Amino acid sequence: MRNLLGFEDGTPHVDGSDTSAMEANVWVGANSGQPDWAVSGTYQAIRTIRMTAEFWDRTRLNEQESMIRGHRAAGAPLGIQYETDTPDLSANPDSHIARANPRTSAMTGRLLLHRGFNYANGFDQNDQLNKGLLLLCYQRCFEDGFIATQHRPDGEVLEEYSRPVGGGFFFVPSAPTRGEILSEPLDA
Numbered sequence: 629m630r631n632l633l634g635f636e637d638g639t640p641h642v643d644g645s646d647t648s649a650m651e652a653n654v655w656v657g658a659n660s661g662q663p664d665w666a667v668s669g670t671y672q673a674i675r676t677i678r679m680t681a682e683f684w685d686r687t688r689l690n691e692q693e694s695m696i697r698g699h700r701a702a703g704a705p706l707g708i709q710y711e712t713d714t715p716d717l718s719a720n721p722d723s724h725i726a727r728a729n730p731r732t733s734a735m736t737g738r739l740l741l742h743r744g745f746n747y748a749n750g751f752d753q754n755d756q757l758n759k760g761l762l763l764l765c766y767q768r769c770f771e772d773g774f775i776a777t778q779h780r781p782d783g784e785v786l787e788e789y790s791r792p793v794g795g796g797f798f799f800v801p802s803a804p805t806r807g808e809i810l811s812e813p814l815d816a
Contacts, residue, residue: 649739675763676747684789696725724786
C-alpha cells in the first residue's frame with residue numbers, strides 16, 4: 629500500500645499469512661508476561677497521522693528517497709532491486725526505514741502486523757488539505773511493539789511532513805470457541 633507521500637508503507641513488518649511470525653509478534657502467548665485473560669488475543673494501536681503532502685511534493689525526489697531510504701517507484705530500499713530484500717541501513721542510519729525497523733536481532737518478537745489506510749478530510753481552518761494515514765497495528769505487547777516503533781524515529785526529518793493527531797489503544801480478544809461467547813474468558 630502506498631501512503632500519501634507516494635511510498636510503500638510497512639513492508640518489513642509481519643506477514644499475516646506467516647503463522648510463526650504471527651505467534652512470535654502478534655498473538656499474546658501464555659508465557660509472554662501479559663495477563664492470563666489476554667492469551668490468544670492481541671493489542672491494537674490506532675494512530676491518525678496528518679501528512680503535509682503538498683509540502684512534501686515540493687521536496688526533490690532524491691531528498692525524499694534519502695529520507696525514507698527507499699525508491700518511490702519500485703518500493704524497494706535504495707540500492708536494492710526488490711521491496712522485500714534486506715537493505716543496507718548503514719548507508720543512512722537516520723533514514724525512516726533504518727530508525728523505524730533497524731532489522732537487528734533485537735527486533736525479534738517486536739514487529740507489528742501493520743496496515744495503513746489513507747484518508748482525506750477536506751480542508752482545515754487554514755485552508756490546508758486535511759489528509760493523512762490511519763494506521764492500525766497489532767502486537768503482543770504495546771511497549772515492545774507500537775510504542776517502541778513510535779519512539780525509534782523520534783527526531784527524524786520526516787517529522788516535518790507528518791504528525792500524529794489522534795488514535796487509541798485497544799485489546800482484541802481471541803475468537804470464541806464453539807459454544808463460547810465473545811470475550812467470555814475476560815469474565816473469569
